[in-house]
Amino acid sequence: MTKDGLLKMVRTGKHLTFRQQIMLAVSLSVPAILAQISVIIMQYIDAAMVGSLGANASASIGLVATTTWLFGGLCSGVSAGFSVQVAHRIGAHDEVGARAVLRQGLVSAFIFSLAVAVVGVLISDALPTWLGGSESIHADASAYFMIYAISIPVMQIYFLSAAMLRCSGNMLVPSLLGVGACTLDVIMNAFFIFPTRTITVLGLDIMLPGFGLGVVGAALGTLVAFVISAVAMFGFLALRSKELNLLHEHGNFKPERRTLQRAVKIGAPMMVQHAVMCSAQILTTVIVAPLGTFAIAANSFAITAESLCYMPGYGVSDAATTLVGQSLGAGRPELMRRFAIMTIGLGMVVMALMGLVMYMAAPLMMEVLSPVEQIQVLGIECLRIEAWAEPMFAASIVAYGVFVGAGDTIVPSGMNLASMWAVRLTLAAFLAPIYGLQGVWMAMCAELTFRGLIFLIRLAWCFNHKKEWIHKK
Known part of the structure; x- marks a missing residue:
């Protein structure tokens, strides 16, 4: 039976065998996992392009990277506030209501993203100074972040459209378009970063045009790629989606109080979590910055390299959110429980498995990302420390996706915050002066292991005590 047929069985209350449940969980997870891996490969190539410009160029982007995550996380929180409601409505066979939530979400999310973009542009000039970066990388870091801030409304539409499609059960299209976005990036x-140059392929000299804008070119290339991808993602959602096609009927785009309240209840804790956790990551950058330009660049590249391991976990988490959300909307708590355990x-x-690959391939991964030997050595040591935390990191990522699907985000968000601030930052501040950048990554490894453990404990408690999950709509 197809994925759509299995999802229909979930919504209509029909019995799914254990094999069918496994098939459905895997069929939703695999496209997202493959897309995430493809995205990371493209990000490797992207990072290698900037890395070829030297340590200062890499450090200028690495300095503001955590702040870009902060702003991106706010947009993701808004998307979840509306997309989880869509999953519940579709699970309850209320597709008209799902499209109503979509229309209201589009307007609300776009207005929010415009406000975030304005804040980003206003702080872009002072941000490198606040983060403690050296004067040599200030101009590039500031320009990169300002262009990123300008792109936020476009990114918001992209994120919201992708989240809506995933929560409707369509993992393939957002996955393919995600790969397309990274390929375009x-x-x-390649055109914006480097100047016009000649390369030799099979003995033939080929001239490649380019603008030679360096770090600024990296930001502009990403902006152009997101504009094209956002148009494609929203176009499919609004015109081709079986469940959410806006051509089905005319509707009001004015946000309703009840929908906004529900979106705030789901999305606000996630946004606060993203804000506070990214603030903690920014503080980690402040801890790393005094260790020097090589440490800043190595930290940034190691984070990019590590994403090869954890981004597939986010793909499974997306599947968990969809399965749990639709099972709960259909009033099937036992099925929700089984899907939660399977996806985790x-x-x-x-x-x-990805952690094992990362441990073995760390030298190759860092060699691809940077030609600078000092950066490579630091990055390899950091990746091999982090590899030990990957299974428990997965537990926290996917369990959080389960909680999001259930619309239960307040306590899990608080758990993420407490773990980051009480464990990671405290340990990092203590270990960095002793062990340098490696000490920061030791703290990260310990904290992610602790976080996975508390998420598993919390989920087990909810299965036994949180009866209101059964009645959520």
């Missing part, structure tokens, strides 16, 4: 960066187990297995 690499192509655009799948995520832990996948990320354990």
